[in-house]
Amino acid sequence: MNILLAKIAVFSLAFFCCACALFSINLAIAxxxxxxxxxxxxVSLSVEQVEKRLQLQQGDVxxxxxxxxxxxxxxxxxxxxLSSGNFEISNNEFIWKTGKPxxxxxxxxxxxxxFTDKSGSKKAPAQASTIAKLLQHLIAGNFTALTSSFLFYDxxxxxxCVTLKPKTSAMxxxxxxxILCGEKQVDEFVLFDKNMNRTEISISYNKAS
Amino acid sequence: xxxxxxLFQGLVAMILLVFVLISGKAKFQADILSLLxxxxxxVVQDAESHFFDGNKRHxxxxxxxxxxxxxxxxxxxxxxxxPWFNVKTLDLDLEKTVQFYLSYQGYLLADNFSxxxxxxxxxxxxxxxxxxxxxNPFVSASIAQDPSLATAEFVEQxxxxxxxxxxxxxxxxxxxxxxxxxxxxxxxxxxxxALNVNKAITVAEEIMQVMHQVETQYPDCVxxxxxxLFHTAENASQAKFEMSFFGGLSLLAMLVMxxxxxxxxxxxxxxxxxxxxxxxxxxxxxxxxxxxxxxISLVFGVxxxxxxxxxxxxxxxxxxxxKTSLTTVNKSIFLGFISTALGYILLTLAPMSFLSQVxxxxxxxxxxxxxxxxxxxxxxxxxxxxxxxxxLDKRLTNLINLIKRFQERRVGLLIAISxxxxxxxxxxxxxxxxxxxxxxxxxxxxxxxxxxxxxxxxGQDVKRLFILGSTIEQVLQTEEAIRTRVSAFIAExxxxxxxxxxxxxxxxxxxxxxxxxxxQHANNKQLKFAQANDVFSSWQEATGLEVTxxxxxxxxxxxxxxxxxxxxxSPFLYAGLxxxxxxxxxxxxxxxxxxxxxxxxxxxxxxxxxxxxxxxxIPFDKAKNISQIMTDSRESLLxxxxxxxxxxxxxxxxRFGLKxxxxxxxxxxxxxxxxxxxxxxxxxxxxxxxxxxxxxxxxLAIDYLIFYQYRGTNSSNVLAISLSALSSLFVFGVxxxxxxxxxxxxxxxxxxxxxxxxxxxxxxxxxxEEQ
Numbered sequence: 020m021n022i023l024l025a026k027i028a029v030f031s032l033a034f035f036c037c038a039c040a041l042f043s044i045n046l047a048i049a050x051x052x053x054x055x056x057x058x059x060x061x062v063s064l065s066v067e068q069v070e071k072r073l074q075l076q077q078g079d080v081x082x083x084x085x086x087x088x089x090x091x092x093x094x095x096x097x098x099x100x101l102s103s104g105n106f107e108i109s110n111n112e113f114i115w116k117t118g119k120p121x122x123x124x125x126x127x128x129x130x131x132x133x134f135t136d137k138s139g140s141k142k143a144p145a146q147a148s149t150i151a152k153l154l155q156h157l158i159a160g161n162f163t164a165l166t167s168s169f170l171f172y173d174x175x176x177x178x179x180c181v182t183l184k185p186k187t188s189a190m191x192x193x194x195x196x197x198i199l200c201g202e203k204q205v206d207e208f209v210l211f212d213k214n215m216n217r218t219e220i221s222i223s224y225n226k227a228s
Numbered sequence: 229x230x231x232x233x234x235l236f237q238g239l240v241a242m243i244l245l246v247f248v249l250i251s252g253k254a255k256f257q258a259d260i261l262s263l264l265x266x267x268x269x270x271v272v273q274d275a276e277s278h279f280f281d282g283n284k285r286h287x288x289x290x291x292x293x294x295x296x297x298x299x300x301x302x303x304x305x306x307x308x309x310x311p312w313f314n315v316k317t318l319d320l321d322l323e324k325t326v327q328f329y330l331s332y333q334g335y336l337l338a339d340n341f342s343x344x345x346x347x348x349x350x351x352x353x354x355x356x357x358x359x360x361x362x363x364n365p366f367v368s369a370s371i372a373q374d375p376s377l378a379t380a381e382f383v384e385q386x387x388x389x390x391x392x393x394x395x396x397x398x399x400x401x402x403x404x405x406x407x408x409x410x411x412x413x414x415x416x417x418x419x420x421x422a423l424n425v426n427k428a429i430t431v432a433e434e435i436m437q438v439m440h441q442v443e444t445q446y447p448d449c450v451x452x453x454x455x456x457l458f459h460t461a462e463n464a465s466q467a468k469f470e471m472s473f474f475g476g477l478s479l480l481a482m483l484v485m486x487x488x489x490x491x492x493x494x495x496x497x498x499x500x501x502x503x504x505x506x507x508x509x510x511x512x513x514x515x516x517x518x519x520x521x522x523x524i525s526l527v528f529g530v531x532x533x534x535x536x537x538x539x540x541x542x543x544x545x546x547x548x549x550x551k552t553s554l555t556t557v558n559k560s561i562f563l564g565f566i567s568t569a570l571g572y573i574l575l576t577l578a579p580m581s582f583l584s585q586v587x588x589x590x591x592x593x594x595x596x597x598x599x600x601x602x603x604x605x606x607x608x609x610x611x612x613x614x615x616x617x618x619x620l621d622k623r624l625t626n627l628i629n630l631i632k633r634f635q636e637r638r639v640g641l642l643i644a645i646s647x648x649x650x651x652x653x654x655x656x657x658x659x660x661x662x663x664x665x666x667x668x669x670x671x672x673x674x675x676x677x678x679x680x681x682x683x684x685x686x687g688q689d690v691k692r693l694f695i696l697g698s699t700i701e702q703v704l705q706t707e708e709a710i711r712t713r714v715s716a717f718i719a720e721x722x723x724x725x726x727x728x729x730x731x732x733x734x735x736x737x738x739x740x741x742x743x744x745x746x747x748q749h750a751n752n753k754q755l756k757f758a759q760a761n762d763v764f765s766s767w768q769e770a771t772g773l774e775v776t777x778x779x780x781x782x783x784x785x786x787x788x789x790x791x792x793x794x795x796x797x798s799p800f801l802y803a804g805l806x807x808x809x810x811x812x813x814x815x816x817x818x819x820x821x822x823x824x825x826x827x828x829x830x831x832x833x834x835x836x837x838x839x840x841x842x843x844x845x846i847p848f849d850k851a852k853n854i855s856q857i858m859t860d861s862r863e864s865l866l867x868x869x870x871x872x873x874x875x876x877x878x879x880x881x882x883r884f885g886l887k888x889x890x891x892x893x894x895x896x897x898x899x900x901x902x903x904x905x906x907x908x909x910x911x912x913x914x915x916x917x918x919x920x921x922x923x924x925x926x927x928l929a930i931d932y933l934i935f936y937q938y939r940g941t942n943s944s945n946v947l948a949i950s951l952s953a954l955s956s957l958f959v960f961g962v963x964x965x966x967x968x969x970x971x972x973x974x975x976x977x978x979x980x981x982x983x984x985x986x987x988x989x990x991x992x993x994x995x996x997e998e999q
Contacts, residue, residue: 089360089362091359091360093368093371093372094372095371095372095375095773096771096772096773097772100356100359100360102356102359102360115362117357117360120356120360121353121356121357121360123357123360136357137353150362150363154362192322192365193363193365194363210362210363212363212365212368213323213365213368213369214368214369216368218362218363220362
C-alpha cells in the first residue's frame with residue numbers, strides 16, 4: 020500500500036513537473052522567447068565595456084543604410100504585428116521609412132523632425148523626436164550619446180547583447196528596457212514599453228554601408 | 229501755545245512713524261506689472277490674473293550657440309542648491325492620462341481618427357500605421373481596453389497640440405531653432421518673496437553671477453535672461469537710485485537756496501523741519517492706507533519736497549520782512565493747499581493705482597508741512613530774525629520793477645503770447661503716443677531678451693483670445709467654432725498655395741482636453757454609425773479584438789477638475805463664481821472665461837476668424853489693451869482738466885469778478901499750452917504722463933495766481949513765489965534725468981509749466997490787494 024502510494028506520489032510529482040515545463044515552453048514559444056532582463060544587483064557597464072562586448076567599431080557609422088523588420092508583440096494580440104521598411108543614417112539626417120503594411124516615414128534632419136504619410140508632411144510631435152533620436156543612436160551603436168539617458172548592463176542570456184535601462188524620467192515615460200544585440204554592428208534590438216509590450220527590430224545592412 | 233501744539237504733533241508723528249516701521253506695515257514693492265492700468269471688466273481682469281499671475285514668478289534662461297548643452301547643465305548644477313532655484317516640470321504621466329480618458333471611449337475623437345472612419349480600408353490603414361510606430365505609449369496603454377485606438381489617438385493629439393517644447397534628456401529645447409542650432413531653455417520658479425524690492429535685486433544679482441560664471445567657462449555660448457524678477461530688480465535699483473539721488477540733489481539745492489536768501493540757520497532749520505514733517509506725514513499715510521508702496525510712487529513723491537517748502541517760504545518771507553500778522557499768508561497757504569490737493573486728487577482719475585499712492589503721499593505730506601508752518605516755524609523763526617541780504621533785496625527790487633513793466637504792457641504781451649501759442653498749435657499739431665513702455669525703465673537688453681524668449685517659447689504671430697460664456701459648454705462650443713473656422717481657413721489656403729509645414733496655424737485650448745458635450749454626442753453618433761457600417765470589421769478580424777463603445781456618459785469638467793488632466797485644463801479656465809449659488813455645479817457660475825491660443829496667425833486673419841462671435845471672444849493683447857486704456861484715460865483727463873478749469877473760473881468770478889476770471893483762465897490755459905508745446909518739441913509725441921502733468925501745473929498755477937491776487941507784487945510775496953518756483957523747478961526739473969519715460973515726461977511738462985506760469989501769473993493779476 021505504502022509502495023503504491025509512494026509510486027503515485029512520485030508519478031504525480033513527475034507529471035506536475037512535466038506539465039509545468041511544457042506550459043513554460045509553450046508560453047515562451049507563444050511569446051517568441053524574449054524576456055526582459057532582471058537587473059537586480061547588477062553593476063552597470065561603461066560605454067567602452069559595451070563597445071567591447073559588442074565588438075563595435077566606432078567611426079564606421081557615419082553613413083549607414085539598410086532594411087528593417089519590426090515585430091510588435093502586444094499582450095492582447097495573438098500574433099505579432101509585422102511591419103518592414105528601410106533606413107538611412109548620415110551625419111545630419113536620419114530617415115526611418117516604413118513600406119509595409121502602410122507607407123510612412125520619419126525624417127530627422129538638422130534637428131527638425133518631420134513625419135510623412137499619405138496625407139503629406141507635417142511637423143512631428145515632441146515625443147516623436149525623442150524616439151527618432153533613440154532609434155538613430157541605437158542603430159548607429161552610439162552608446163556615448165545613449166549614456167545620458169540610459170544605464171547599460173550585460174545580458175545574462177547572450178554574450179553579444181546588452182540591456183539598456185532608462186535613467187531619465189523623460190525616457191522611462193516611453194521605454195522600460197531595451198535589449199540590444201549585435202556583433203561588430205547592431206543586428207537587433209527589443210524595446211519593452213511601460214506595459215511590457217515589446218517591439219523587436221531586426222536590422223540588415225546594405226553592402227554599400 | 230503754537231510751539232507746544234507743533235511739538236505735540238511732531239511727537240505723535242514720530243511715534244506713528246516708529247510704529248509703522250516696527251510693525252512692518254511699511255512694505256515696498258517694485259513689480260512693474262502692478263503699475264499697469266487695470267481693465268475695467270472685472271471678469272476679464274480676474275481671468276487675466278488667473279491665467280498669467282503664475283508667470284510672474286518664472287525666470288527664463290536660454291542657452292544657444294556652441295556648448296549650449298554643457299552650459300545649460302553647468303548652470304543647472306551651479307544653481308540647484310540655491311534657494312531661488314526651483315524647477316517644477318509638469319510630469320508627463322501618459323499612462324494615467326490614457327487611463328482617465330478610457331472611461332469615456334466612444335465620446336472622444338481626434339481629427340485624424342474622425343477622417344479615418346470613412347471606410348473599412350481607410351480605418352485599417354490608419355490603425356496599421358499606428359501599430360507600425362516603433363514606440364507609441366498611447367497605443368500601448370490603451371489597446372487592451374480600447375482596441376479601436378480612438379482613445380490613444382485623442383490623448384496623443386491633445387499632448388501633441390499642447391507641447392511647446394521638445395524634452396530631450398530632461399532638457400527643454402525650443403522647437404523653433406535658428407540656423408539648425410539647438411536652444412536650451414531653463415525655466416524655474418522663484419518664491420513670491422523674491423519679488424520684493426530688496427530681495428529681487430539680490431536674487432537677480434545671484435542669478436547673473438551664476439550666468440557670468442557659465443559665460444566665462446563657455447565663452448561661445450550665448451546666455452539670455454528674462455522674467456518679471458529682472459524687470460523688478462532693474463526698476464527697483466533704478467527707482468532707489470533716482471529717489472535718493474533726485475531727492476538728495478533737490479534737498480541740497482533748496483537748502484543752499486534758503487541759506488543764500490535768508491542767511492540764517494533758523495531758516496534752514498525751519499525748512500528742514502517742514503520737509504521732515506511733510507515726509508513723515510506722507511510716509512505714515514502711505515504705510516497705513518496701502519498694503520504695499522510702489523517704489524515708483526516715491527520717485528514721483530520726491531516732488532513733495534518742492535511743494536512743501538513753498539509753504540515755509542511764504543511764512544519765512546513774511547517773518548523776514550517783520551510782518552506781525554500771518555493771517556493773510558496762512559489763508560493763502562490753506563487755499564493753495566486745497567488747490568494742490570485737488571490737483572493731485574485729479575491724478576487718481578488715471579487708471580494706474582500707484583498714482584493714488586502719489587496723491588496720498590503728497591496730500592498727507594502737505595498737511596504735515598502746513599501744520600509745521602502754522603505752528604512751529606513762526607515760533608522758531610521769529611525768535612531769531614535773519615540778517616538782511618542787500619544783494620538779494622536789490623535783485624528782488626529789479627524783479628518787481630520788471631514785473632510791473634510787464635504788467636503795464638499786459639494786454640499787448642498777452643495778445644502776442646496767445647497769438648504765438650495759437651499759431652504754433654496750428655503749424656505743429658501735437659501728436660500723442662501712449663505706450664506700455666512709458667512705465668518701464670528696464671534696460672534694452674532685458675526687453676530684447678524678453679522678445680527673443682517670447683518668440684522661441686510661443687512661436688511667431690501668437691494671438692490669445694479670451695472666450696467668455698455663461699456656461700462651460702458655451703465656452704467650449706465657441707472654442708470649437710473657432711477651431712472649425714481655422715481648419716476651414718487652413719484648407720482654403722492649402723488649396724490655393726502649398727503650405728510650408730512650420731507656418732500652419734495652430735490652436736491650443738482647453739477644448740483639446742475637454743470637447744463640448746455637443747461635440748461628444750456627435751462623436752458618439754459618428755462612431756456608432758461607423759460601427760453599424762462595419763468600418764471596424766476587418767480590423768477586428770485581423771487582430772481578434774472586439775471594438776465596443778460603451779461609456780455611460782460624456783466627459784465633463786467636473787470629472788476633469790479632479791483628474792490627472794486638471795493641470796492642463798484648470799489654469800486655462802477661469803470661473804467667475806456666483807457665490808449665492810455655490811460652486812458645485814458647472815452652471816452655478818456667472819461667467820466662465822477660457823484662454824485660447826492661436827499661433828502663426830496674422831491680426832487680419834484673426835479678425836476674419838473671430839468675426840460675428842461678438843462679446844464671446846475678446847482678443848487679448850496686453851500691450852495694446854494697456855496702451856488703449858492709457859489713451860482713453862488721457863482723453864478723459866483732458867475733459868476733467870476742462871471741468872477743473874471751469875470750476876476754478878467760477879470761484880474766481882465770485883471772489884474777484886469777471887475780468888480777473890478772464891485773465892486767470894487765460895494765464896492757466898496759456899501756461900499749460902506752452903508747457904505741452906515745448907514738451908512736444910523736446911520729447912516728441914506726448915503721452916498720458918504729460919497730460920497728468922497738466923493737472924499739477926493747474927494746481928500749482930492756481931497757487932501762484934491766488935498768492936498774487938491776495939498779496940500782489942509786494943516784495944515778500946514776489947520773493948516767496950520766486951523761491952517756490954525755483955524749488956519746484958529743482959524737484960520737477962531733476963525728474964527729466966529719470967530713465968523711466970513716465971517720470972521723465974511728467975517732470976519735463978511740470979517744469980516747463982512752472983516757468984510759464986511764473987512769467988504769466990503776474991500779468992494776469994488785476995484789482996490786486998496790496999498788503
